[in-house]
Amino acid sequence: MTPAAAAIDVKGLSKSFGSTTALDGLDLSVATGEVHGFLGPNGSGKSTTIRVLLGLLRADAGQVRLLGGDPWRDAVSLHRRLAYVPGDVSLWPTLTGGEVISLMGRLRGGLDTRRRDDLINRFELDPRKKARTYSKGNRQKVAIIAALASPVELLILDEPTSGLDPLMESVFADCIRTEREHGRTVLLSSHILSEVEQLCDRVSIIRAGARVESGTLAQLRHLTRTSINAEVAVLPAALAGTPGVHDLVVEGSRVRFDVDDAKLDSALAVLMAAGIRTLSASPPTLEELFLRHYGGTESGAETGSSSTPMTTTNR
Amino acid sequence: MTTISRTAGRQRLAGLSTVLRLDLRRERIPLTVWVLSLTGTVVSSVAAIAGLYPTELDRVHLAASIAANPSFLALTGPVTATSVGGVTAWRVGVIGGLAVGLMSIFTVVRRTRADEESGRAELLASGVMGRDTPLTAALLLAWAASIIIGLLGALGAIGNGQPVAGSLAMGAALAGPGLVFAAVAAVCSQIFDSARTATGTAGTVLAAAFALRAAGDLWSGGGSLTWLSPLGWPEKVQAFGGNRWPVLLLFVAATTAVTAAAVVLLHRRDVGLGLFAARLGSADNPRLGSCLALAVRLHRGSWIGWAAGFAGLGLLTGSLATTAGSLLSDNPRIQQLMQDLGGPGTLAGELLAAMGAIGALVAGAYAVSAALRARTEESAGRAESVLSTAVSRRRWLGGHLLFSLLGSAMLLLIAGVCSGLVYGSAIGDLANGLGTGLAAMTVQIPAVLVTGAVTALLIGALPRLASAAWAVLGGSVLLGQLGPLLQLPQAVMDLSPYTHVPALPTSHVEWTPMIVLVLIAAVATALGVAAFQRRDVG
Numbered sequence: 022m023t024p025a026a027a028a029i030d031v032k033g034l035s036k037s038f039g040s041t042t043a044l045d046g047l048d049l050s051v052a053t054g055e056v057h058g059f060l061g062p063n064g065s066g067k068s069t070t071i072r073v074l075l076g077l078l079r080a081d082a083g084q085v086r087l088l089g090g091d092p093w094r095d096a097v098s099l100h101r102r103l104a105y106v107p108g109d110v111s112l113w114p115t116l117t118g119g120e121v122i123s124l125m126g127r128l129r130g131g132l133d134t135r136r137r138d139d140l141i142n143r144f145e146l147d148p149r150k151k152a153r154t155y156s157k158g159n160r161q162k163v164a165i166i167a168a169l170a171s172p173v174e175l176l177i178l179d180e181p182t183s184g185l186d187p188l189m190e191s192v193f194a195d196c197i198r199t200e201r202e203h204g205r206t207v208l209l210s211s212h213i214l215s216e217v218e219q220l221c222d223r224v225s226i227i228r229a230g231a232r233v234e235s236g237t238l239a240q241l242r243h244l245t246r247t248s249i250n251a252e253v254a255v256l257p258a259a260l261a262g263t264p265g266v267h268d269l270v271v272e273g274s275r276v277r278f279d280v281d282d283a284k285l286d287s288a289l290a291v292l293m294a295a296g297i298r299t300l301s302a303s304p305p306t307l308e309e310l311f312l313r314h315y316g317g318t319e320s321g322a323e324t325g326s327s328s329t330p331m332t333t334t335n336r
Numbered sequence: 337m338t339t340i341s342r343t344a345g346r347q348r349l350a351g352l353s354t355v356l357r358l359d360l361r362r363e364r365i366p367l368t369v370w371v372l373s374l375t376g377t378v379v380s381s382v383a384a385i386a387g388l389y390p391t392e393l394d395r396v397h398l399a400a401s402i403a404a405n406p407s408f409l410a411l412t413g414p415v416t417a418t419s420v421g422g423v424t425a426w427r428v429g430v431i432g433g434l435a436v437g438l439m440s441i442f443t444v445v446r447r448t449r450a451d452e453e454s455g456r457a458e459l460l461a462s463g464v465m466g467r468d469t470p471l472t473a474a475l476l477l478a479w480a481a482s483i484i485i486g487l488l489g490a491l492g493a494i495g496n497g498q499p500v501a502g503s504l505a506m507g508a509a510l511a512g513p514g515l516v517f518a519a520v521a522a523v524c525s526q527i528f529d530s531a532r533t534a535t536g537t538a539g540t541v542l543a544a545a546f547a548l549r550a551a552g553d554l555w556s557g558g559g560s561l562t563w564l565s566p567l568g569w570p571e572k573v574q575a576f577g578g579n580r581w582p583v584l585l586l587f588v589a590a591t592t593a594v595t596a597a598a599v600v601l602l603h604r605r606d607v608g609l610g611l612f613a614a615r616l617g618s619a620d621n622p623r624l625g626s627c628l629a630l631a632v633r634l635h636r637g638s639w640i641g642w643a644a645g646f647a648g649l650g651l652l653t654g655s656l657a658t659t660a661g662s663l664l665s666d667n668p669r670i671q672q673l674m675q676d677l678g679g680p681g682t683l684a685g686e687l688l689a690a691m692g693a694i695g696a697l698v699a700g701a702y703a704v705s706a707a708l709r710a711r712t713e714e715s716a717g718r719a720e721s722v723l724s725t726a727v728s729r730r731r732w733l734g735g736h737l738l739f740s741l742l743g744s745a746m747l748l749l750i751a752g753v754c755s756g757l758v759y760g761s762a763i764g765d766l767a768n769g770l771g772t773g774l775a776a777m778t779v780q781i782p783a784v785l786v787t788g789a790v791t792a793l794l795i796g797a798l799p800r801l802a803s804a805a806w807a808v809l810g811g812s813v814l815l816g817q818l819g820p821l822l823q824l825p826q827a828v829m830d831l832s833p834y835t836h837v838p839a840l841p842t843s844h845v846e847w848t849p850m851i852v853l854v855l856i857a858a859v860a861t862a863l864g865v866a867a868f869q870r871r872d873v874g
Contacts, residue, residue, distance in 0.1 A: 075724045077873040097728045105724040111717040113634065114453070114530065119619035127625035128725035148619040153529065164721070177724075 026089065028053045028175055028206040029074065034083035035230075036069055043069040045230035046083070051208055051223075053174075056201050058221035059210040066230040067210040068108055071179050074208075075105060088175060101130045104168035108179040108210075110160040112152035118163045119148025125167035137170035143192050157184035169196055176200060176207045182216060194220055214245070215304050246279045248303045249288070254296030263288050274298075351465040355473040358460075359447050367481050370439040373810070374485045377818060378428050378510070379492035384822040385427065386420045386496070395423050402426075406660030407687035410550040411694065413568070414558060417577030421498040425506040425575040428489075431817050433513035433567045434546060436485060440478040440518035441538040447474035448522065450531035452608050461607055471525075471602055475518055475595065482514025502576030505584075509570035512587035516566045517542055519594035526601035529610030536641055542567075543645060543698075547652050554659055566590060627727045631735030634713075635706060639743050642702050643750055646695065650751035653691040654758025654773060657684040682842070688755065688776035689839040695751050696780030696834055697813050699744045703788030704805045707740035711795050711802045719873060729869045733795070737861060740788040745781045752777030775840045782853035786833040787812070789860035796867030 029051035036044040044066045051057040061067050072078040074087055076096035085092055090099050112121050122141075126132025141148055144162045152160065161184045168176055182190050197220050200207055211217050217224055224241060226234040234241060246267065252275050260276065261269055265284025270277040280288040292300070389395045399415035402408045415426040448471055451457040457470055490507030494500055520541050524534040549568040552561030562568035572583045605611055624633060660683045710733055713719045722732055752774035760769020791805035798804075812832040819829045829835045833856075836849040 072720070072872075072874065075720075077720055077723060079870075079872060096723075097726050100724060101726040103724075105721075107717060107720060107724075109717060111721070113630075113718060115637075116624075116633070117617035117619065117621075120617065120621045120624055123620050123622075124624050124630060125721065125725060128627065128722060128727055130726050147616075149616040151615075151617055 026053060027051060027086070028088055029057075029208060030084070030086040031070070031074075032084040034070065034073060034085060035081045036066075036073060036078060037081055043230055044073070047227065047230060048232050048235075049225055049227075050235075051206060053206050054201075054204050055222040056197060056207040056209060056220055058217035058224040059208055059227065060212065060214065060217050060224055061210075061227035062212055065227050067227060068179055069230075070227070071105075071177055071208070071210060074177060075100075102173055103175040103177060104129060104171045104173045105177045106161075106164045106168045106179060106181045108183065110157075110164040112155065112160055112163060114151065114153035116152055117149055118146055118152060118155060118159070121152060121163050122148065122167045122170065125164075126171050129171045129173065131172055133170050133172055137166060140166040140169055140196070143196075144189060158186060158189065161185055162189065165193065165196075169200070174205060176205060178207065179210045180212065181209070182211075182213070190216070218245075218304075245282045245304070247282055247285060248277075248279050249292075249300070250277050250302075251275070251292055251300045252298040253292060254298060257291050257295035259291050259294075260288070263291055348466040348468040349472060350469060351460075351463065352469050352473060355460065355465065355469050356476060359473050359477050363443055363447065363477060367439075367443065367477075369807070370435075371481060371485050371488065373814070374432060374435055374439075374510075375488040375492060377814065378424070378432070378489035378506075379496065380822060381427055381818065382420065382424045382493050382496040382498060385423045388821070388823065389420070389423060392418060395420070398423065405686070406554055406656065406683055407690035410554045410656050410687065411690055413549065413553050413562075413571040416571055416574040417502075419499075419502070419576045421493060421502045421506065421576035424493065424498075425502070425509070426571070427818075427821060428506075428510065429570045430546070430549070430567060431813075432489075432510045433570055434542065436482050436510060436514035437517035437542045437545075437567070438539070439485075440482060440514045441521040441535060441542065443478045443481065444474045444518050444521035445525050445531050445535045445538065447477065449525035449528070449534045453529070453531050455608075458607060468599065468602065471522055471598065475522055478518035478521075479515055482511040482518070485514065486511030499576065501579050505573050505579045505581070506575035508584050508587075509573040509575055512569060512584065513545075513566050515587055515591040516594065519591045519598060522598035523594055523601065526598055526605060527611045529608070529612075532638065536638060540641070540645060543648075547648065550656065551652065554656055627722065627731050628735050628738075630722070631739065634709065635736070635739040635743065639702075639706075639739060642743075642747055646699070646747040646751040647754050649691070649695055649698070650754025650756075650773070650777070651758055653688060653695070653751065653755040653776075654762070656691065657687045657755070657759045657773070658762035660684045660687045684759070685772070685776075685841045688759070688773060689842045691755070692776035692780050692840065693816060693834065695748055695777055696784055696837070697809070697816065699747045699780070699784045700787040700809050700812065700834075702747055703740045703744040703784055704791050704809050706743055707737060707788055707791035707795060708802060708805065709739075710736035711799065714799070714873060717874070723873055729873075730865055733792070733865055733868050737788070737792050737865075740791065741785055741857070741861070744784045744788060745778075748777045748781055748784065749774075772841050775845075779840045779845070779850070780834070780837050782850045782857065783833040783837045785857035786853050786860070789857040789864065792864035793860045793867070794864070796864035796871070799871070 027050050029049060031047060031049040034044050034047040034049075035042070047066065047070060049059070049070065059067055059070070069078065073080050073085060074092050076092040076099070079093055088099055088102055092099060112118075116124070119141075122137060123132060126137070144166060146159060146162045146166065152163070155163070161181065165181055168178070182193055185193060194216075197207060197209070209217065209221060218238060221238070223237050224235070225232055254274070256271060256274070257276070260266060260278065263284070264287070265281035266288055267279045278288075389398055395418040399418050402412070402415050412426065412430050415423060417425070451470065460470065486507035489510050490503040493503035493506060517538065521534065521538040524538040528534045528537065545565040545567045548565035549562050552559060552563070552565065552568055555561065558568070558571065563572065566587070569583055569586050572580065574580050601611060623629060710719070713736075719732065723729060753770070755777065756770035756773025757766070759773045760766040763769050787805075787809055790808055791802070794802045794805050812834050815824070815829055815832040816834050833853055836853060838844065838846045838849070
């Protein structure tokens, strides 16, 4: 295995539970040393994919390679080289947070105690409290600290920031940037687009158990639009004709529209010329994005080949 | 004032009917199993006893031999009426009270503390729901189930031609412990912030009530100690004999008092918390560094509790066996019977063997519950955390099975040592007494291992049905306790692993069945672990 080889390489992965199909021919490739965003709405199969990667679930079909090994067969030896933060952290009620952090570290084969103490400080966790008394956010912190303090090659994080307050989210983001500088590979599953945009080198988007997009953020730029809400002095007639502007609504002196991020510049220039009084811009949520590109219903996902969404972009 | 307090009272119980329906929906399967199996037992016992002891003379003889047999006296209490109904009431009295008590404890803790622990109660509490509603709903459910069991049992007896008054008294005596122990479980659920501890503590109170009654019937001839135990009251009702209705007031009074205590405690604590504030623990624990250390940490507390209980069981067994050897009766006929039964030495041995059989079933309950802990860890998602580290599935499951198998064997060992020491020092031959007491308990280990191993097999192969292990154990209890009385065919009796262990010291040691049982346990465990390694986790 060369160092440049993929840390995670999944091809045609399928997994069903009874009559429910969770994964339907999923492809996923994560290069060593990159922070890879694994994006998808709730119930799209992110956690199932991660559980297969951890050897907790057995794949029905497809090829799965993790750190050069077979996650089902070589689970124990592979797990020495990775750390995992589950989406819904459940801790032993009678153990303290500190005990859980050390235990998980030792079970992975080692713990950097200096790093652990530093992380406990930064995340403002009281490690002497019993897990029973922790809030959801604090339980999440325990799992994050335990994972980040382990000297491993690969971090698998399943919606790690759910339950964290914005302050802690930014501490977490700083930590992930540090991990990238240290050359660790990170698979970051999320349903929050802005989080992924902030942290990830590349992104894979999954829907209904299959990958629909994959690439760098720049490559996916066509997917993202910004919602603009502005009050202007003069109504800009040119706005309706500006390329990349969608769903324009004019109410008196207020305008509301969505614009492709790639055309943000020209749209704002038109607004500037009209005299901006107030302006707010908000990034689209992932849900909006999916509604726009892949249709809002489950059936819309069946056209999940990578070319289909490209053609629907300019509808 | 009255309107205000009445409104406040209504608010405290707001949403009761909704929660009651939800609880009923969630408990319908366990409660149906409890009600059907218990009423089935009562009804089939009436028919069986009418067939086996058709004449009054048969039954008088049975009553006399029970009175002369310390082990029966300790385990089942005396026969208080010699009609068919009276013998039925005696036979289902203690085991029925224990079973209804367990049903109430499980139901109430599951629907109060366990729901709080999981956070489900909080979701409900945020809706239009009074503070007293969940506890009230759980108690009403357990009480209703107990009363239905009593009523159906009574109807079954009436349907089999038994007198109405006696049947109703028997049914009421069967329901009574269910009422009391539902209230006991309610108190335990307020005190402890963990469902496991609450169930364990309420179960300990139930076991203590059994021990109190056993000691009372043996030592004080059903005197003061028996009167102190809710499990002693059914025999005091004397169904089909005296039909002493006022005794039933004891159940009502005890239930009312204990329930009132639970409500007082409920109003003094916060939702989700226990009576005692959680203390801070250590920020690190260097000894907690392996999968085995984690298993030890998770099982330690409950095992120590069980071990204390088994030490108590051993001490009780040793004392009862000592008494059995010197039990004197004023009744010359009973004295004659005791001689016919083999004299004091044999009677002591019989008691040791009978208590060994009881100890084995209780140790079986530990084996099931310790193994199912693995399943709890799995469904709570904590297994996933551990198995995502460098811990193999075999080691993870092995840690829990170690407690199930080795832990339950150790429990019987502890009971055997305690019983042997008491008995040995009483008969003035410590070595001999210790050997006898120890053998009576430890001979049961292979059967207990099979119980734990079957649980392991279920966890591996049929994880969603793993709690059916309780039904397997319950079946063994029914076969062991009622099979001989109902004269079931040997092939049916043989389904229980506990049928195959020799009763020591009254029979000879037979190695073959014990070795076969150990082999079955080993194979079932291995298959369970292998199946667990092949299936999805979660």
